[in-house]
Amino acid sequence: MKNLRFFLVFLFCVPFIGISQTKFKLQNNKKSDKVRFKLINNLVVIPVQINGVDLSFILDTGVSKPIVFSFLNEKDTFKINNTEAFILRGLGEGDAFEALKSRNNVFKIGEAVNLNQEIYAIHDASLNFTPQLGVPIHGIIGFDIFKDFVVEINYGRRFIKLHHPNEYVYKACESCETVNFEFYNNKPYINAQVKLNDTYVPVKLLVDSGGSDSMWIFEDENLGLYENENYFLDFLGNGLSGSVYGKRAKIQELKIRSFTLKQVNVSYPDSSAIHFAKRLKIRNGSVSGNVLKRFNMIVDYRNARLTLKKNRFYKDEFSYNKSGIELEHHGELLVVDDDNSTSNAFSDTTINLDLELKPSYNFEFKPAYTIVELRENSPAQQAGLLVGDIVLSVNNRRAHDYKIHEIIRLFYAKEGDDIRIKVTRNGVIKSYSFQLKAPLK
Known part of the structure; x- marks a missing residue:
């Protein structure tokens, strides 16, 4: 994922x-x-x-x-x-x-x-x-x-x-790397290197398995930690004190000991959203789930060490959402299935509450997936979709037949792939189509 x-x-x-x-x-x-x-x-x-x-x-x-x-x-x-x-x-x-x-x-x-x-x-x-x-x-x-x-x-x-920490015995592992933790306020940090603008920069990163992104970097031009050209502005996620916005870009490399990941996604959050996080002056950012999942890890706080070994995700490409759509599961829709139909298409009668009730119809409440963010100038926005639209179908398959992460996975497919999406907006059903486009050059 x-x-x-x-x-x-x-x-x-x-x-x-x-x-x-x-x-x-x-x-x-x-x-x-x-x-x-x-x-x-x-x-x-x-x-x-x-x-x-x-x-x-x-x-x-x-x-x-x-x-x-x-x-x-x-x-x-x-x-x-x-x-x-x-x-x-x-x-x-x-x-x-x-x-x-x-x-x-x-x-x-x-x-x-x-x-x-x-x-x-x-x-x-x-x-x-x-x-x-x-x-x-x-x-x-x-x-x-x-x-x-x-x-x-x-x-x-x-x-x-x-x-049990007193019973654990480390096994010999030639393909593993061990990194030392440093702790501040009981949070673990590691030292790594990032390559930006053809220059390697040492960084201290919070190890944050509770973030699904790849990396955050706190911009600092004095250290060479910035991106002035090839980036796009985006919604980065929800913090516990509000939404976070900023730049998304790529770094040439992330080096953790002998492991080197190339063309890694990186986010530069707006400084106003990370004011408190930046109080730790030596911190340069975070390394999160989309990097961490590429390793099997042994996390040993008592001995302040992190052991990493490549797994099957290691060579997965770092990719961005090519649609511009952010979805959330908000409430439910009353849907109708016709027992006499084998079609998976979402029925236009889904939100018509004046239906003539017939024995051949089954009525059920299903998840409602709502567009909550749209990236500026993204394919979805240019096609006419709006924040607040409720998705009824994607590529001719009813939205409630997907899990939400399955729909979002479609937005990370190959550039040029077609997306056909049907939504309801203020009780009116509308259809749109667009092609996926990478947000970075």
Whole structure:
């Protein structure tokens, strides 16, 4: 899956690794435990149980404490207690927001259990990232897992393995590279090199598995970290304090020890959205899911080391959305299927509520995929599509027969490929077509 959408993390601190008050432990004296995950838009989505309730969380190396989103109505579902108000700040141009800090929660991930886990519950309905992935995302977890285990992340086979840190033994691996972590506010950073304008520049990057993009770079002309010519302006993603916009471009190379990735996607976020992130003066940006997924990783916070090995994604091309469309899952549509028809085309009667009801019709609620952003001068915008249009079909297949990431994958296909799209706008059904076009020369 290509670069599609970010998830941006909090900027708040917790105590240093050595003095954490809560701890995950493996049950039944196990030395390790394997947990399967879903890889969605370059993000690792793992099953997490909180106070007996089964949920899905993003595994995020860039977050300090577990976060639960408000749409779950946590007080009823989790029966959380011992809460206090707390002000948090995330990336984006919006304001800080209030969360409830809760103690004494039971967390379970596979055979790993923490009987006294702190969480932050956010009571802002707009902070709901489920629409962007098309699957329920109930929260984010990171540091509390990585501090207690040596964590093996196998992107190729889609599992994480939690190893007891005192029992883990590193295996000899000639094709692996080991990079040292540096920690600031319990977030891991690595040193790398980027090649821009035919010049190699050393950079310090946050390792951010909770971002689905490839890389962020904070522009700094004094260091040679900038792009003045071959870029396009775009919506970069949703931060927890608002939307983030900026430039998208390519760097010639990203070098991590002996590994060299070429023509890597890079985003230069507007400075107003990353004001707080740039307080760490030595940080030059982030390396995220669309790069990290190209390696199987052993993440060892206690020994401050990251071990990388190429996997089957390593040689995948770095590609951009060639349509200009950003979709989200917003609500549902009432659709009608004719039992006597084998056509997969979306019926023009989908939103006609005055239908004559016949036994041959089945009425169902299906996901509604809405255009939420359109890149300026993109093929989709030039064809006449608008923000707010609800997609009914793509390439003559009903939209609700796709998962949202399957539709978006079509927008990353070859330049020149045809896209035929039918939408409803203010109750009127309209059809459009355009050809995919790469946004960079």
